[in-house]
Amino acid sequence: MKNVFPLALSLLIAVAGCKPSETAAPSSDTGAAQPASNRPLSIKGSDTMVILTQRLAEEYMKLNPGRMVQVNGGGSGTGIAALINGTVDLAQASRPMKADELASAEKARGAKVVETPVALDSLAVFLDEANPVKELTLQQLADIYTGKVRSWKDVGGKDAPIILYGRENSSGTYDYFKEHVLNKADFSPKVQTLQGTAAIVNAVSRDVNGIGYGGIAYDKGVRALALKKDAQSPAIAPSVGTVADGTYPLSRKLFFYSLANSPERVTHFVQWTLTPEAQALVKQVGYFPLNTR
Amino acid sequence: MRDRARRAIDGGMTVLFTAAGAVAILFIFLIFLFTFKEALPVFTDPEIRKEANLKQFFDNAQPAERFEDRYVWQPTSDQPKMSLLPLLLGTFKSTFIALLFACPIGVAAALFSSEFAPRRLREVVKPAIELLAGIPSVVLGFFALLILATWLQDAFGFTYRLNAYNAGLALGIALLPIVFTISEDGLAAVPRGYREASMALGATKVQTAIKVVLPAAAPAVFAAFVLAFGRAIGETMILLMAGGNAAIASLSLNDPLRTLSATIAAELGEVVFGSAHYAALFFIGTLLFLITFISNSLGNLIIARMRRRMQGESA
DSSP, X not given: OTTHHHHHHHHHHHHHHHHHHHHHHHHHHHHHHSOGGGSOEEEEEOXXXXXXXXXXXXHHHHHSTTOOEEEEEEOHHHHXXXXXXXXXXXXXXXXXXXXXXXXXXXXXXXXXXXXXXXXXXXXXXXXXXXXXXOEEEHHHHHHHHHTSOOBGGGGTSOSOBOEEEEEOTTOHXXXXXXXXXXXXXXXXXXXXXXXXXXXXXXXXXXXXXEEEEEEGGXXXXXXXXXXXXXXXXXXXXXXXXXXXXXXXXXXXXXXXXXXXXXXXXXXXXXXXXXXXXXXXXXXXXXXXXXXXX | OHHXXXXXXXXXXXXXXXXXXXXXXXXXXXXXXXXXXHHTHHHHOHHHHTTXXXXXXHSOOOSOSSHHHHSOEETTSXXXXXXXXXXXXXXXXXXXXXXXXXXXXXHHHHHIIIIISOHHHHHHHXXXXXXXXXXXXXXXXXXXXXXIHHXXXXXXXXXXXXXXXXXXXXXXXXXXXXXXXXXXXXXXXXXXXXXXXXXXXXXXXXXXXXXXXXXXXXXXXXXXXXXXXXXXXXXXXXXHHHSBOOOOOOOOTTSOBOOHHHHHHHHTTTSOTTSHHHHHHHHHHHHHHHHHHHHHHHHHHHHHHHHHHHHHHHO
């Protein structure tokens, strides 16, 4: 009885030692037999684009049995960093890559970065459906998010504090908003930062005095506000027409970024996303196809 | 022959256990070394010190009217502002509420379980509360974000759905099993003789529990508080989800908050390696380590003293 324990231990070690080699053998066999395109294509980046890319990937995998696509969020900055570090095949971004990011990608990966615009998105400003405010000028929006205006009363609403929701600083939407609405000024410290546009929409829909921003495709249970370029111009709500003719002030391109030396499984997918059938999906998800403009 | 084999096995096992202990200590040491090494540029690198240095972290009032605009954490701004004050306040506000909630309830539940509950009930209550420790913090965070926040706002009419009360309560639920388990073990370990002596002198059950058993178990109860404090300081996911994540330098418990740990979790994914922001995040990590290290050491010191005093009195 006393000798059982060391015996069991050595047995355990022996079994544990064997296991990897047993499982490794068959998998390396199949790996050699399969075409290279059977390696899953990994995509990471913008949380705004997750539902779009996910939908495209599903359709793509249905049309091309045997090809695998994995989609992850994390924010545009996170996806671009992963592309630079070589941990993903493709980065999705809701903002263009910055010059220093392009340079460090070329240095680290030894190839140029290829930019492919895949859809148009309009950045919507969300309010709770019960909020009486119907329109804001870009200046008012900037004042609200920098903390100058703190009550809805000052922008034509009722006497209640404005509750600000925004995105993490790893988000492309955050960068876009800061650059195009705030003119690079700092967000108020009172902005509650949430992970992803879905979280913002969820928070605003539960908060009568809340305001948030994000991709128009997430417009569920909240109201997308009409915006005015300045006090004199007309208020324009985001729609296919206003994004197409450029009258809605906050619209932007969504991108895929890959490397010039990336394998066939990457280019095959990216090429496909520009076909009419893929662009029809773009519209179905709630974004705008490239040819609208 | 048999004897020699037994001794060899015994020796081998001793080496094995010593090695396991040494590995655990080595890991902690290496992790601290790594964290500190990454934070070091804050003290040594002149380029990084332009943006991130101790004066920036603890004493850099911006010219602004409102207090909350004077101390701000905005590391990715064109002019980075890295005051740790809003983050420190966020951490201490949530910890304060959590301890205020978890300590009395945890100790009261432990007293109930060890002193008042019939044996059968105790066998249900104890594992049930300890099961709370098994709830992943992300689940607690999600519960607080969607349900608890709405309840609290409906009940008290808070301006902000996500505030220090919401975050603190959710955190308190996570601390409850820690306070309960350790206090309960301490209370159960109080010798039977204490209770019998107290009863023999005519004290009621409640008097015995509060005036005799609880003071006798004071070191264990205090140890529970110290451990709960350490967990509260380091907890991340609950606060990231339930705290509202706005770095506001305010003492008000109605405002949303952002803690030191949540800041690391939210920003380390995006930060450029080797930048001032990166070093600042690791400085926060070092700071968290120091806070828990000091509170645990102080706690142990006080516990040791309490124990000594108690033994001195009883001897």
